[in-house]
Amino acid sequence: MKFLKFTLYIFLPLLLLNSCRDYVEVEPVGNNRILKYTSDYRGLANNYNDMTVAGGIYLPANADAEFSTAYQNGVSTIWANSYTWQDKIYDPSQGDSDWIGLYKAVYYSNVIINGVMGSEKGTDSEKKEIYAEAFVHRAFAYLQLVNTYGPQFDPKSANSEKAVPLLLNAELFSSLERSTVGQVYDQIISDLKSALANDIQDSPQFNVLPSKIAVYALLARTYLYMGQYDLSLDNAKKALAMQDQLIDLKTFASGYSYPVLIQNPEIIFSKTLLMTYSGVPLSNDLLNSFDSNDLRYDYYTIQGNNFYPSYSGRGFGIAAYSYTNGINVGVSVPEMYLTAAECAARLGKTQDAVDYINILRAKRYKAGASYQVSAATNTEALSLAITERQKELIGRGFRWFDQRRLNLDPVYRKTYTRTFKGQTYTLEPNSGGYVFPINQNYIDLNPELGK
Structure with missing residues (x-):
């Protein structure tokens, strides 16, 4: 050796x-x-x-970012x-x-x-x-x-x-x-x-420690990346059976009301990106996908003048509202609902997929606003799940891993282009x-x- x-x-x-x-x-x-x-x-x-x-390092590369x-x-x-x-x-x-x-x-x-x-x-x-x-x-x-x-x-x-x-x-x-x-x-x-x-252990005192729930959730993520949707769904359901609490954004006065990481009931297992990557500007297409009743726009994003170097757009907000939160990419309850929704749609369980999405959306919209979605086909349900995933997991780089795996699907693969300092760059599937x-x-x- x-x-x-x-x-x-x-x-x-x-x-x-x-x-x-x-x-x-x-x-x-x-x-x-x-x-x-x-x-x-x-x-x-x-x-x-x-x-x-x-x-x-993939955070600036993913489709969420726009410089x-x-x-x-x-x-x-x-x-x-x-x-x-x-x-x-x-x-x-x-x-x-x-x-x-x-x-x-x-x-x-x-x-x-x-x-x-x-x-x-x-x-x-x-x-x-x-x-x-x-x-x-x-x-x-x-x-x-x-x-x-x-x-x-x-x-x-x-x-x-x-x-x-x-x-x-x-x-x-x-x-x-x-x-x-x-x-x-x-x-x-x-x-x-x-x-x-x-x-x-089933559930540790702090979400920075691994648990049985975290294992099921990580298996759900791993099998999703592998395209083994039945196994991913099974493990997402196991994780949700043990931890399913969602934060109701309607109860917050502002983004500064968002709970710190170790007190966040949605976090199953905390893992954070290096703070070096804080402040990546979010793309206009992504920001414009939020309707006026969706509270995630205000609570998940923040004005770019809160970062250095500052900019006129918006960036990921949760880490800026409280630095103790960081950019969490560990497994969470929202991710499990979205994983279950996508896998259910891919397995022909249209209504189950829609139900998972609506459970999440009910906690993300203004009081009295219409939040429910519906789908007549598996294809429609899958599209809803992927779109909801982009909005819920905004600004944390999940989009990069989704781009990679969705490239294998002719329906969702896409060529991306960017202009940087006058030169155009292309990312082929x-x-x-x-x-x-x-x-x-x-x-x-x-x-x-x-x-």
Whole structure:
């Protein structure tokens, strides 16, 4: 096994546990520091900043975003490259924060999985709980990684295209050969099922911790991305059977009434994008899709002068109303209703699909306003579900993952064009622009990443 310079560069600080020193008790052994007690592993599992990371480089690239001519002059090169779907995002002096953050979460998860069951001064149930949680964190990280740096999963193919490395052990001497799309998805499902097999807790005290509800919801998301709609619907229904509360926006005086993340009853499992991506301007087409009675326009979006650089349009509002919220992309109750609606429509259950949509819309419209939709066919119900998904999940990058999977459907695939600083860029369905490149610096240090 060769020594991986890049892996060491990223993970040596993790071995020293500098970021967790306040939470993890370590004892020196020779020239190393090790985790010894169950409480050490709990501290590592509860390392909020590192375990809730979700990336976000795709946020400027998705169809929700639209940079005005004036705004284009103030954005970073990284944003510009993402916005125009370039095959190179970072220059040689830059690191990829998404890649580093997600693999850090993978590494922490592996440390826990490999060691917590043999730790001291903890009960078997405590160890098992931490062990089960780590599988969920790792599954989420790999779901983000494969959908950022790998081709879209195609249920009609072998999914043998290379995606990202599958690192399943906490070691610095390992190959970074990339696994296939199919292998990564197999591991995601295996990890989530391992969490269930180890009796993960039904509902934790805080939504930043994994739970059985989160597992069902993540399985629903994963199977949706895989086009396995029956399994996605089944797991969405399981999640909703355990947690189905929706916020009624009619009860709010303003966007500042929106609950903070850990008190939000809609959030099943919190994961947030890097705040670096806060303030991406929203497209006029998307903003104009809200009718005057839809409260989400006022509560999910905010004037662009609240961001830097400022702009005349509107951006994602929830993170601006309260910075503690961040840009949440973890699984939620609204997402489960929309996933159930889409899957029901695809499976020929038209009325069920419409019912799921209307349950959500009832909490999003002004008092006395007409909110109900109807559909005579599965096709109409599916269109309603996809449109509602764009509005409910606005500004968080879900649109990018939806664009990728909908490219496989001739009805919904679309070619996108953008003009940036006078030059026109085009994103064709299923093109290489839908796969973010691995940083060339990392390939130079680890050539197997480029194979």
